[in-house]
Amino acid sequence: MTARTEIPAGLLADVKVYLDITWSSVTTDMKVSELILSGMAYLDEKNGAPADYTVPGAARALLMDYVRYGRDNALDVFEANNANRILAMQNGRRVAAYVESTVPPQNG
Numbered sequence: 001m002t003a004r005t006e007i008p009a010g011l012l013a014d015v016k017v018y019l020d021i022t023w024s025s026v027t028t029d030m031k032v033s034e035l036i037l038s039g040m041a042y043l044d045e046k047n048g049a050p051a052d053y054t055v056p057g058a059a060r061a062l063l064m065d066y067v068r069y070g071r072d073n074a075l076d077v078f079e080a081n082n083a084n085r086i087l088a089m090q091n092g093r094r095v096a097a098y099v100e101s102t103v104p105p106q107n108g
Helices: 011-018 026-047 058-071 075-102
Strands: none
Touching: 011 026, 011 058, 026 058, 026 075, 058 075
């Protein structure tokens, strides 16, 4: 799996809203951006496939919380506190892949 190097459009602004960051600061934006990229890499690895963090769902919610934990210097407890949500994200991907693999091809 290749590491992501760009944050999807609008995601930085969404994360800042989630974190109640109402000011503009190059330093803050850099720190939050690095946490977003780190979180996407971490969660993609846990998920077993790249996730879409721009749409509501488990992956996006986990990313928001990953950044919150990272900003609070508490990443050491993130996985333990969110194990059930990480498993739910993994199971959701696996179920979707299974359903997709069992749909018969359509002629036409």
